[in-house]
Amino acid sequence: MAYQIEMMRTAVALAVENVRRGEGGPFAAIVVKEGRILSRGTNRVTTANDPTAHAEVVAIREACRTLGSFQLEGCEIYTTCEPCPMCLGAIYWARADRVYFACTQADAAAAGFDDSFIYQEISIPPDQRRIPMIQHQRTEGLGVFEAWEKKEGKVRY
Amino acid sequence: MAYQIEMMRTAVALAVENVRRGEGGPFAAIVVKEGRILSRGTNRVTTANDPTAHAEVVAIREACRTLGSFQLEGCEIYTTCEPCPMCLGAIYWARADRVYFACTQADAAAAGFDDSFIYQEISIPPDQRRIPMIQHQRTEGLGVFEAWEKKEGKVRY
Numbered sequence: 001m002a003y004q005i006e007m008m009r010t011a012v013a014l015a016v017e018n019v020r021r022g023e024g025g026p027f028a029a030i031v032v033k034e035g036r037i038l039s040r041g042t043n044r045v046t047t048a049n050d051p052t053a054h055a056e057v058v059a060i061r062e063a064c065r066t067l068g069s070f071q072l073e074g075c076e077i078y079t080t081c082e083p084c085p086m087c088l089g090a091i092y093w094a095r096a097d098r099v100y101f102a103c104t105q106a107d108a109a110a111a112g113f114d115d116s117f118i119y120q121e122i123s124i125p126p127d128q129r130r131i132p133m134i135q136h137q138r139t140e141g142l143g144v145f146e147a148w149e150k151k152e153g154k155v156r157y
Numbered sequence: 158m159a160y161q162i163e164m165m166r167t168a169v170a171l172a173v174e175n176v177r178r179g180e181g182g183p184f185a186a187i188v189v190k191e192g193r194i195l196s197r198g199t200n201r202v203t204t205a206n207d208p209t210a211h212a213e214v215v216a217i218r219e220a221c222r223t224l225g226s227f228q229l230e231g232c233e234i235y236t237t238c239e240p241c242p243m244c245l246g247a248i249y250w251a252r253a254d255r256v257y258f259a260c261t262q263a264d265a266a267a268a269g270f271d272d273s274f275i276y277q278e279i280s281i282p283p284d285q286r287r288i289p290m291i292q293h294q295r296t297e298g299l300g301v302f303e304a305w306e307k308k309e310g311k312v313r314y
Contacts, residue, residue, distance in 0.1 A: 022310065051221060051247060080298050088243075138259050141259025144238075
């Protein structure tokens with residue numbers, strides 16, 4: 001566990017530095033492969049004007065650039081806080097091997113970052129959510145999947 | 158509803174074109190504010206080597222760049238498929254007003270895009286997930302939130 005502790009401390013130090021410099025929210029993440037740090041991500045939401053620039057997303061995008069791949073098999077992610085639904089989804093799509101996190105959703109909520117609220121919204125029917133999600137034109141939408149099915153030489157992911 | 162139908166058809170046409178050109182997966186999204194299309198996003202996962210380049214994320218990032226803001230209040234998002242957890246999270250963080258979608262999670266799963274699997278994983282305890290998520294060093298992690306709490310002049314989001 002000494003190795004994991006060292007990596008998490010690296011992430012925590014990055015996050016504290018991000019706050020000190022006023023470069024974004026109090027979060028950092030690193031992607032590690034075979035003992036090598038592939039990328040360091042810090043929250044950049046307010047400085048990049050990008051609501052998706054959470055530490056994990058920033059680190060995943062950077063690690064993928066480094067590897068020239070859209071997959072992070074064989075990689076571990078160290079993040080200073082339990083991933084929000086967006087970052088959790090990004091981790092699954094990247095197919096990382098494992099995640100280590102320090103603080104919990106509840107800790108984030110107590111600090112004013114309401115990941116828990118988004119997790120709760122997921123279990124509510126889409127049209128009744130705080131941001132209503134309304135379905136229409138499904139038949140036309142299915143035409144896109146039909147085009148995909150027929151497409152030759154497609155790259156699956 | 159005629160207006161919403163027109164906007165969804167614009168998104169569907171974009172997604173079909175994305176497949177035809179071999180530029181990524183069968184998904185597109187547009188962000189609309191007061192009747193104006195702010196951004197058009199298509200899936201770019203395999204061509205950009207970016208697992209986070211889902212249509213909604215691409216469209217949200219571009220709309221925020223256009224507005225010079227990390228918030229999409231007053232905006233509606235039209236997407237050809239029900240958002241995956243990553244995109245759903247991005248929509249909440251961007252604080253869009255409303256989402257319209259055509260196909261469902263089940264339609265996406267039938268076409269080989271297993272959003273539903275990720276939704277299921279969310280309800281499983283973190284350390285028992287297919288991608289295990291393991292907590293440690295919480296006390297050190299809380300130090301980041303303490304630094305944030307004390308930080309003067311911080312930009313909340």
